[in-house]
Amino acid sequence: MRLIIRLVLQLVAITLLSLTLTAGWVMVDAHRAIETEAARSAERVAHQLENLYWHAILWRGSMRRDNILPRPDWESLATLKLVSPGVCISYGPGNEEPRTLCSQLEGVGAAAPEWFSTAYQMIFGAHAPIIRPLTVRQPETGAISVRAEPDAAIRQAWRQISIIVSVAAAMAICICALAAAAIVHALAPTRAIVEGLRQLEQGNYDRRLDAVSKGEFGLIARAVNDLAARLAQTTAERAALTKRLFEVQEEERRALARDLHDEFGQCLTATLAFAGSIETAAAKIDDGVAEDARAIARVAKRMMTTLRDALARLRSQDLEELGFEASLVQLAASWNAKAERKAVVHLRLLGELSDLPQAMSTSLYRIAQECLTNAMRHGDSKNVYLRIERAASIDGLVALTVEDDGGGDASRLATASGHGILGIRERIAAFGGSLSISDAARGVRVVARLPLIPVGPAPLKGVALA
Incomplete structure (x- = not known):
């Protein structure tokens, strides 16, 4: 116009x-x-x-x-x-x-x-x-x-x-x-072409332009339609590949967790046993050796604590064994049970969440896990509110909201290029969802929305700042 x-x-x-x-x-x-x-x-x-x-x-x-x-x-x-x-x-x-x-x-x-x-x-x-x-x-x-x-x-x-x-x-x-x-x-077709390009920019690859004319604008319309079809195909392939990569990632996490538990866990347990034996044997002979044995035991215990935390982040068996809701409750409880915790995690679950697809449950769990980690590490929060809600309608959404009261800059977080935010974006894009990062009353609010009905996934170019 x-x-x-x-x-x-x-x-x-x-x-x-x-x-x-x-x-x-x-x-x-x-x-x-x-x-x-x-x-x-x-x-x-x-x-x-x-x-x-x-x-x-x-x-x-x-x-x-x-x-x-x-x-x-x-x-x-x-x-x-x-x-x-x-x-x-x-x-x-x-x-x-x-x-x-x-x-x-x-x-x-x-x-x-x-x-x-x-x-x-x-x-x-x-x-x-x-x-x-x-x-x-x-x-x-x-x-x-x-x-x-x-x-x-x-x-x-x-x-x-x-x-x-x-x-x-x-x-x-x-x-x-x-x-x-x-x-x-003569320029009337440009309005339809511009609207079609805007739909492509917003990720609507199903939109097609009519053959507005047989001249140059007709060629442009056909080129836009071809581009939309190729983008839709590429995005679908990318989404399928992303889902497969996440599945492989989960498999690798489980394998790594088993290796850590079976190898390092047993080694650390044996180290503690040997340190106890050395301490008992050297208590009557050499106090210095006994003290060294106690120091080894303390280091081994710290390593076992770190190992348990790593296993808790790597293992996803809980989702299959306990279910999605119970896993979220355990996740919040694990953060609240830590002695060095900074904030209290408040969990609220709304709607029927037990029958969600396994891939979606895993992605939502990982997103919640990453958001809680960011809130605890990078903010000065006293309270972190985790809310997951499923819409009542059949074709509704599952919305995950994480809000803290630790201040922070939403625009800076939205433009961050770290692996955590990138992973969240990729998981949401794989399901055709949306991500918004905005300022809350006293902190930052992160909202991820995933559709329950499978739709053509849209590329998540960025986040919407409220």
Whole structure:
């Protein structure tokens, strides 16, 4: 729409510029026409007076120089007919005082507006008088002075400009209207194309554009449709690959947890047993050795505590054995049971969550796990609220909300490039869900929404900041 408005405005500007140039050209042409008419009037009147001169010589028989000049009655209707409207003739034979004969201004046109008169005088100024000798052989007969009346010149210029510019303006308006209609009709498909591109930007790859035309816009529409189809296919393949990668990741987590439990757990248990035996045996022999054994036991216990925490994060058997809801309760309880905890985790479960798909339950559990870890590590929270709700409708959503009261900057978290946020985004994108990170009352709120009905997954380009 903006393109159409911009083109129409450009068309109007070009039209106004053309009208301005036309008005200027008409003013210049009118100025030259007035000067031409004045010169022609001078020629005609001079020829008439010269005829009067020869008439006096031939028919009156007077050869005296002071009597062969034209008669004073040259200011007649016959002479006035030879003068163009708005032109004045001044003539004085011999040493007589020149007399002036002017044509009427009514024949030139109506009076021009004051602003036009001022502009015309500023641009062109007054017309220079035209001097023409009556006859070259008798210089004493005098010369004719012809000048255009300023008001007559302005009237004539205004009349020509009014006529020509009015016609040009009417034609320009018609041309602008027809051209604007043609532009609007020609660019009408751009609105549908832009809307289709916006739908693609929002992840709606099912939208297809109609064949708007057979020209360039038709080619663009077909290219957009092909792009949407390829993006839909690529996104579906990417989502399937992402889900498979998460499944492989879970399998690797379980395998790693078994290895840690079976190997490192047994080794640490044996280390504790050996340290106890050494301490018992050396208690009566060497106190230093006994103290070293106790130090080994303390290190082994710390390692076992760290190992249990790692196993708790790696193992997902609880989801299969205990179920999704019980696993969430155990997750919240494990955080609250830690001696070095910073905040209390408040868990709230709403709706039926027991029959969620296994892949979705795993992803929701991992998202909750990552959000709680971020709230505990990077914030100064006293309370963390974990809420998972399933909508009552069949085609509803499962919404996971984590909110803390530890301050924090939502925009900074939203643009973070860490693996935790990236993993959350990938898990949500695999199910075609959405993620929003916003400021809460006293902290940060993270909301993940996953659709229950399988839909075409949309690429999660970022997060929505409230």
